[in-house]
Amino acid sequence: MRTFIGGFLLLIASLCVGEGREITKSLSVQGGNWGTWGQVVYCPEGSFADGYKMKIEPPQGFRDDTSLNRVSLSCRDGTTLEASGDVAPHPHTQSFGTWGPMTSCQRGHFITSFALQVERPQGSDDDTAANFVKFTCRNITNGESYVMIQQPGAGYWGTYGPWSESCPLGSAVCGIQQKVEPYQSILGDDTELNNLKFYCCKHI
Numbered sequence: 001m002r003t004f005i006g007g008f009l010l011l012i013a014s015l016c017v018g019e020g021r022e023i024t025k026s027l028s029v030q031g032g033n034w035g036t037w038g039q040v041v042y043c044p045e046g047s048f049a050d051g052y053k054m055k056i057e058p059p060q061g062f063r064d065d066t067s068l069n070r071v072s073l074s075c076r077d078g079t080t081l082e083a084s085g086d087v088a089p090h091p092h093t094q095s096f097g098t099w100g101p102m103t104s105c106q107r108g109h110f111i112t113s114f115a116l117q118v119e120r121p122q123g124s125d126d127d128t129a130a131n132f133v134k135f136t137c138r139n140i141t142n143g144e145s146y147v148m149i150q151q152p153g154a155g156y157w158g159t160y161g162p163w164s165e166s167c168p169l170g171s172a173v174c175g176i177q178q179k180v181e182p183y184q185s186i187l188g189d190d191t192e193l194n195n196l197k198f199y200c201c202k203h204i
Contacts, residue, residue: 025200034191035192042199043201054070068155072088089177105135105137118158131154134160140169176199179195
């Protein structure tokens with residue numbers, strides 16, 4: 001019960017504070033079973049996520065596979081459209097794989113929802129949990145959303161679940177939180193990234 005209450009209070013604090021920003025919605029989906037949630041990190045005030053890159057480990061043959069291990073967002077000012085840097089939770093934590101290229105929305109459009117490709121638990125076989133992520137983009141204040149996805153469009157194992165809810169009009173994704181399983185030792189079954197949450201901020 002203490003764990004549930006603590007997690008609930010942490011969520012409320014994240015939604016209320018948002019590093020001085022007004023959070024309009026949190027976006028979540030069903031992810032992997034392992035790991036713990038890290039801190040929420042936000043784009044600079046007035047900026048929103050307009051692109052992403054992934055850190056992926058390719059198939060390891062007979063060795064332990066982890067697949068998708070980290071996600072980083074690129075941020076851009078919602079008014080001037082000037083780039084304002086990248087944000088990635090756990091930036092100094094060792095992880096497997098290499099970073100791929102940045103994939104971005106059309107200029108002036110921002111991320112508004114996501115879907116996660118997850119491999120279900122494999123029992124005594126090798127688990128990888130999260131494998132790939134895709135997003136939708138749109139203009140903050142109006143217009144239809146469209147899918148933005150890095151090629152080849154899917155990871156090595158698992159299937160995509162349903163899309164998350166979408167940021168309300170007048171807001172877009174501004175923050176990211178990752179659920180990561182720590183290193184399980186050379187004899188353990190590592191999965192690393194298991195789930196993601198994103199936070200929508202109001203555009204003033």
